[in-house]
Amino acid sequence: MTKELLQLRVNGESHTVAAEPHHTLLEVLREELQLTGTKHGCELGECGACTVLVDGVPVLSCLTLPAQLDDRAEVTTVEGLARAGEGAPGSDATMLHPLQTAFAEEGAAQCGYCTPGMLMAAKALLDTNPRPSRDEIAHAISGNLCRCTGYTAIYEAIEKAAQAR
Numbered sequence: 089m090t091k092e093l094l095q096l097r098v099n100g101e102s103h104t105v106a107a108e109p110h111h112t113l114l115e116v117l118r119e120e121l122q123l124t125g126t127k128h129g130c131e132l133g134e135c136g137a138c139t140v141l142v143d144g145v146p147v148l149s150c151l152t153l154p155a156q157l158d159d160r161a162e163v164t165t166v167e168g169l170a171r172a173g174e175g176a177p178g179s180d181a182t183m184l185h186p187l188q189t190a191f192a193e194e195g196a197a198q199c200g201y202c203t204p205g206m207l208m209a210a211k212a213l214l215d216t217n218p219r220p221s222r223d224e225i226a227h228a229i230s231g232n233l234c235r236c237t238g239y240t241a242i243y244e245a246i247e248k249a250a251q252a253r
């Protein structure tokens with residue numbers, strides 16, 4: 089099939105991408121932009137591994153076609169969470185988002201396959217609700233499946249990040 093040109097804004101940068109029109113946002117991010125942090129999971133809308141933010145709202149990129157997005161839509165992937173060049177003064181180190189730090193400290197990532205999607209769902213939550221209750225956290229990540237952690241460490245990491253912000 090013939091590729092078509094798409095305009096996409098991802099992690100604050102504009103891209104012109106040649107992609108097959110039936111390819112999902114997940115496929116375009118991973119295969120055309122090499123942003124492989126967003127994970128292929130079920131591709132059926134059931135696991136949340138492919139979660140990215142569109143204008144701050146979590147969406148399942150496996151069920152989203154780039155053509156569905158507004159031209160000015162801002163897509164944020166897990167690669168956009170850490171901010172390059174915002175480490176210690178004078179360094180070009182990357183500063184992790186408080187959620188990434190808390191996930192590492194609390195052991196909330198084991199195999200790590202669910203982690204990018206979890207982080208994006210948690211970011212959307214904290215951006216709109218800086219001090220969520222445990223129930224609100226559970227609700228916010230209810231579409232993100234984790235086979236490893238039993239969720240408690242993930243809840244605790246999100247609470248820790250909320251306190252750190």
Ligand code: FES
Pocket residue numbers: 127128129130131132133134135136137138139148149150151
């Ligand atoms: S890969 Fe998108 S929901 Fe599972």
Ligand code: FES
Pocket residue numbers: 196197198199200201202203233234235236237
């Ligand atoms: S850490 Fe392995 S699936 Fe969540």
